[in-house]
Amino acid sequence: MNTSGTRRFERAPHVPGLQELKAVRPREGAADLRDVLRTGPFEAALDSAVRASGLSLERIQHRLAERGVEISVTTLSYWRRGRSRPERPQSRRAVRLLEELLGVPTDGLVSLLGPRRPRGRWVHRDDEVVETEHLWREFVSLPELLAELGSTDDGLLRVAAHDSYELDARGAGARLTTRLTLKATRDGVDRCVVILRGEDPDGALPEFADVRNARLGRLRSDPSVPLVVAELFLDRTLSGGGTTLIEYTLRFPDEGRRAEECGRGFHAPALLYTLEVAFHPDAVPVRCRRCSSAAVTGEPLSAEPVWISAAGRVHAVFENPGPGFRALRWEWH
Template sequence: MDVSGASRLGQALQGARLSEPRTVRPSRVLPPDLLDALRNGPFETALDSALRASGLSLERIRHRLAERGVQISVTTLSYWRRGRSRPERPHSRQAVRLLEELLGVPTDGLVSLLGPRRPRGRWVNRDAAVLKTERLWREFESLPDLLAELDSTDDGLLRVAAHDHYELDARGAGARLTTRLTLKAARDGVDRCVVVLHGEDPDTALPEFADVRNARLGRLRSDNSVPLTVAELFLDRTLSEGGTTLIEYTLRFPETGRRAEECGRGFLSPALLYTLEVAFHPDAVPVRCWRSHRAAAVWRSVSAEPVWISAAGRAHTVFENPGPGFQSLHWEWH
């Protein structure tokens, strides 16, 4: 499934699974932010919260791991904490289990957030599922029912790459979104792509499909109280496992929409590349812009980096190997 988005747009969906942390007697009362991070992830947020709650320095952690026979550098611990790398090798995962003990985290509290090991090698083999739709869209209770009306919660497509080009009007509201997706079939007999569109204002109509290429528009199901719409796009041909296709669609937004403050896309399993462009109108250019990542559609960001807005009023960012979670651009008006 795919979800394209701004605060009022949708975000990309793919079927996946994340195991729940097992609660084994914690050795101490954990602070609320750490408990929340252990429940919802991602791994780097939970590790950072556990380290801060422990009061231990990375050097002290390194020393205690070494006493247990596990050699992990301070740099590696810092990279794990900031999400720049993940514990993948058996040696590294052994260190994470010791970290749970040293930091007073319930058994498997951190390990379970890592999900299955990522296969090594070409991206075509990176189809491990790591996040459930319900976690990514935890605030939208009607979404499972809308998906069920289309007879599927998994369209069988992996998002290899995505490119979103979002245009705003002179009021700062969304005008058009053009999306290009590179898709790969995870099984035989895949014949459609499922798209979810989310709007933040129930009083404003959702965007409409103005153009679809290499596919045709099928059924639409909506919950106007959110508002939320699920659409199916039938592919030009049925794909066998490993088969690829490219599709493109353009969404046109109503002229009554309110000012947008975000545009982005969510991923449930790893992709190769996500490129996001935003074109502001010359009469409505924000004062600053930044990129961020968060674990769910309605959730706090776990990282933020400034993004340059050009003299022409354009901003863009490239996310390499995105997912799971939401990657987005945010901006602030005068």
């Protein structure tokens, strides 16, 4: 069980070249832009520059890529909202190009960044984010499922996550209990969006058996994968920086196929991920590994043996997990 209608999308319309972009006259907000370039902060200046240019983040990303700088739309959005700041050399180079693309005077944005901020265990790694669709890139129906819920970004940072997975006597998933520590990255956050994948495309989808500190909202699914996108409404609306804890339990259908892994995808850095797996005494695998990969279905970038106890239990602790997929994977007889 991995925690975290197919349609093809047409190519975007013609994007003007660099000279064309430079020729675009600022729209409404130009006066605000002049003021905020003098006073900051960086995110306010970037937001004003984007609005004044009339360009979408998708167009801006495309032009940056043409100049050799790969920055995701999600990262640009985070910079614009103040959720993260450009820190790495390539990110700083992107800001230089943004000044050119958006018609901002040289150093107009860069000067608002100041010195690089310290990093450490409790410091959020700013520009290390990936789009949710990229993390789940082999699931072509996911963008449409998320679009039906209105957004790919619920405004919540997964500070910590704890998954406890139980298997039955056949080696199939029985229950998964998840506890999430969440922090709002903006005002007005009232829901959490979770992505779930079952093990058996021919079987029924997992169901929510219990939800605490939240209530179940809309569900969208693609049974052929199987994939579920769920909306959990928080007990209260959070302001930026506010925190909450939620817990939910999933119950898996009887007669499911044997599970071979359990894990969670992170599209932005977290502080801690703890994963526990309890095997039934009649179905204990021969070996288990803790794995990290760039995407949910990607080949492991690292894999380390993990001890299975005499009681058939195994766990893994991932400190400061960056974007990607963290999991336990096991082999049966």
